Amino acid sequence: MIRVLLADDENLIRSALRALLSLEDGIEVVAEAATADEALAMARAHTPDVAVLDLQLPDRDGIALAADLRRELPSCRTMIVTSHGRPGYLKRALAGGVGGFLPKTVSASVLAQVVRTVHEGGRYVDPELAAEAISAGDSPLTAREADVLELAAEGAPVEEIARRAALTPGTVRNYLSSAASKLGAANRHEAVHVARRHGWI
Amino acid sequence: MIRVLLADDENLIRSALRALLSLEDGIEVVAEAATADEALAMARAHTPDVAVLDLQLPDRDGIALAADLRRELPSCRTMIVTSHGRPGYLKRALAGGVGGFLPKTVSASVLAQVVRTVHEGGRYVDPELAAEAISAGDSPLTAREADVLELAAEGAPVEEIARRAALTPGTVRNYLSSAASKLGAANRHEAVHVARRHGWI
DNA sequence: GCGTGCCCGTGACATTCGTCATGGCCGGGC
DNA sequence: GCCCGGCCATGACGAATGTCACGGGCACGC
Numbered sequence: 001m002i003r004v005l006l007a008d009d010e011n012l013i014r015s016a017l018r019a020l021l022s023l024e025d026g027i028e029v030v031a032e033a034a035t036a037d038e039a040l041a042m043a044r045a046h047t048p049d050v051a052v053l054d055l056q057l058p059d060r061d062g063i064a065l066a067a068d069l070r071r072e073l074p075s076c077r078t079m080i081v082t083s084h085g086r087p088g089y090l091k092r093a094l095a096g097g098v099g100g101f102l103p104k105t106v107s108a109s110v111l112a113q114v115v116r117t118v119h120e121g122g123r124y125v126d127p128e129l130a131a132e133a134i135s136a137g138d139s140p141l142t143a144r145e146a147d148v149l150e151l152a153a154e155g156a157p158v159e160e161i162a163r164r165a166a167l168t169p170g171t172v173r174n175y176l177s178s179a180a181s182k183l184g185a186a187n188r189h190e191a192v193h194v195a196r197r198h199g200w201i
Numbered sequence: 202m203i204r205v206l207l208a209d210d211e212n213l214i215r216s217a218l219r220a221l222l223s224l225e226d227g228i229e230v231v232a233e234a235a236t237a238d239e240a241l242a243m244a245r246a247h248t249p250d251v252a253v254l255d256l257q258l259p260d261r262d263g264i265a266l267a268a269d270l271r272r273e274l275p276s277c278r279t280m281i282v283t284s285h286g287r288p289g290y291l292k293r294a295l296a297g298g299v300g301g302f303l304p305k306t307v308s309a310s311v312l313a314q315v316v317r318t319v320h321e322g323g324r325y326v327d328p329e330l331a332a333e334a335i336s337a338g339d340s341p342l343t344a345r346e347a348d349v350l351e352l353a354a355e356g357a358p359v360e361e362i363a364r365r366a367a368l369t370p371g372t373v374r375n376y377l378s379s380a381a382s383k384l385g386a387a388n389r390h391e392a393v394h395v396a397r398r399h400g401w402i
Numbered sequence: 403g404c405g406t407g408c409c410c411g412t413g414a415c416a417t418t419c420g421t422c423a424t425g426g427c428c429g430g431g432c
Numbered sequence: 433g434c435c436c437g438g439c440c441a442t443g444a445c446g447a448a449t450g451t452c453a454c455g456g457g458c459a460c461g462c
Contacts, residue, residue, distance in 0.1 A: 010284060010305040012312055016217030019309075023220060083211060083284070104211035108220075111213055142438060155390025158419070171440055177420055187420075187448090189356030189390050343408060359449070372410055378450055388418090388450075409458080418449065428439080 002119045003030045005048035005076070007039040007065065009058050017052070017111075024112040034058070036065040043073050050099075050119050055082035055089060063093045070097050077118045081111070087133035088199020090125065100124045139200040145179040148172055150201045153192045203320045204231045206249035206277070208240040208266065210259050218253070218312075225313040235259070237266040244274050251300075251320050256283035256290060264294045271298050278319045282312070288334035289400025291326065301325045340401040346380040349373055351402045354393045 004021060006029055008014040018029045031046040033039035036057045043051065051069055053062035066078040079100030080093050093101050099118035102111065103126055114124045139146065151161045158176075162169040176188045185191035195201040205222060207230055209215040219230045232247040234240035237258045244252065252270055254263035267279040280301030281294050291302050300319035303312065304327055315325045340347065352362045359377075363370040377389045386392035396402040 011308050012221075012282070012303075012305040013214060013217065015309040016214065016221040019220040019224060020213075020217040081213070102213075104213040107212050108216040144439065154394055155386070155388060155392070157387060168441060170442060173419065173421085174441085175439095177422090180420085185356070186358060187356055191356075193356055345409065369411060371412060374449070374451085375410085378452090381450080403462100405462090406460085407458105408460105410456085412455080413453090415451080416449105417451095418447105420447075421445085422443105424443090425441080426439105427441105428437105430436090430438105432433100432435085 002027045002050055002115060003046070003048045004028065004115060005031045005033070005039065005043055005046065005051040007033045007036070007051065007057065007062070008054040008081075009034050009056070010054075013054075020108050021052075021112065021115070024115075027112060027115060036060050036062075036068070039065055040068055040072065043069055043076060047073065048076055050115055051076055051078045052115065053078060053080050055080055055084065061089075063089065063096050063098065066093070066098050067096050077121070079114060079118045079124075085126070085129045085132070086197070086199030087129070088139065090129055090133045090199075091138075094123075094125070101129060102126050103129060139195075139198070140182045141179055141195070141200060145175050145182075146195070146201055148175040149179050149188070149192060149195055152176060152188050153196075153201065155189070203228050203251055203316060204247070204249045205229065205316060206232045206234070206240065206244055206247065206252040208234045208237070208252065208258065208263070209255040209282075210235050210257070211255075214255075221309050222253075222313065222316070225316075228313060228316060237261050237263075237269070240266055241269055241273065244270055244277060248274065249277055251316055252277055252279045253316065254279060254281050256281055256285065262290075264290065264297050264299065267294070267299050268297050278322070280315060280319050280325075286327070286330045286333070287398070287400030288330070289340065291330055291334045291400075292339075293400075295324075295326070302330060303327050304330060340396075340399070341383045342380055342396070342401060346376050346383075347396070347402055349376040350380050350389065350393060350396055353377060353389050354397075354402065356390070 006014055014032055021027050021029050030048055031042040033042045036059045053065055055062045062080045069076055069078055077099045080098055081102050083104050085103040090101050100114045117124050151164050158169050158172050162172045180188055180191040183191045183194040185194050207215055215233055222228050222230050231249055232243040234243045237260045254266055256263045263281045270277055270279055278300045281299055282303050284305050286304040294302050301315045318325050352365050359370050359373050363373045381389050381392040384392045384395040386395050
């Protein structure tokens with residue numbers, strides 16, 4: 001019996017997934033959590049074999065949670081399920097030792113199959129997502145450029161970004177400018193969109 | 202037996218919901234669809250009693266779909282389930298005759314209960330969402346302001362917005378300016394964020 | 403009929419933004 | 433040791449943007 005931990009902040013989805021997995025032979029959902037902290041606590045208490053994590057949790061993202069789980073419970077394998085299949089996340093997840101990465105568009109049978117694969121130490125990545133990730137490649141942005149672009153995401157003026165990043169307004173504009181040109185965007189706001197789409201910020 | 206149509210573009214969620222609802226007494230999922238068009242076709246073929254619709258479908262949103270369904274199949278009641286509980290959508294949905302509006306954070310039992318309530322002609326709105334909607338109030342934007350702001354959402358320059366809206370650049374700037382001031386934003390990009398958060402665009 | 407609000411436009415102004423050139427400081431690779 | 437690339441900054445210029453004042457047309461309610 002594969003013992004599964006489910007972490008998703010959306011109650012409905014979580015219990016629906018539970019219902020779905022419970023129909024499968026050899027799979028048992030032993031714990032549920034709505035937040036990353038809760039998931040960690042549940043994992044300690046129930047020592048699941050596989051943790052199925054939503055990418056976006058209220059307190060931190062599923063990838064960070066997966067890293068925590070690996071540290072605390074090395075025997076527990078992890079997989080990420082998400083609505084937003086951004087390539088950047090996939091890369092981060094794989095680098096962090098996550099065993100599976102699926103969009104929520106896959107069918108139920110695929111989910112169950114991947115739980116089994118991951119449990120056996122295998123890896124599975126949605127082919128479509130993998131293709132996107134390969135074609136998207138690495139972020140061309142430097143760490144600082146990404147920082148600044150992130151702060152620009154809410155439409156704040158340069159002045160405020162500069163304060164929040166502890167930089168001069170001039171420097172901020174330079175970074176934004178170079179980021180936008182690297183991303184092929186006409187201005188920073190378009191750049192934000194491009195970077196978001198690729199999962200680079 | 203309440204005959205239910207399920208529309209959600211995420212395969213996993215859809216079949217999970219199906220599994221969940223199938224566990225309930227007196228509820229039967231008779232059709233599933235991944236797009237609005239597909240949902241319409243399925244509704245014609247299966248004449249469900251209640252349609253459970255995701256807010257965001259690939260071709261158009263769940264509220265528009267609900268309106269189509271009401272026109273084509275007046276006997277079929279509709280309810281919306283969503284991850285993004287923006288107040289503006291709730292208002293639009295209710296105005297369009299939708300019987301239920303739920304965030305995906307509710308529990309499974311609530312979902313089933315709401316399906317029953319809606320089937321009997323009742324209405325149900327998540328209390329938290331309702332509170333948000335009331336406090337958020339109506340959009341202060343005029344139709345045109347909202348249009349223009351929408352076009353500005355992707356970071357396009359004024360020039361392009363003007364072309365796409367068949368307006369003069371000057372007029373566009375006036376609209377954006379007044380929209381931003383109404384929303385208490387320092388610039389149009391911040392205004393886009395505010396309007397998005399409230400569900401006004 | 404008259405005010406009011408939305409629609410659309412013009413023109414002018416100050417501010418912000420995007421771009422470029424330039425320079426110094428660091429750390430890593432050859 | 434030297435070059436390169438990332439990091440941070442300055443200054444300056446033109447272009448885009450935000451703001452304001454003002455005008456006309458149109459529909460609506462009173």
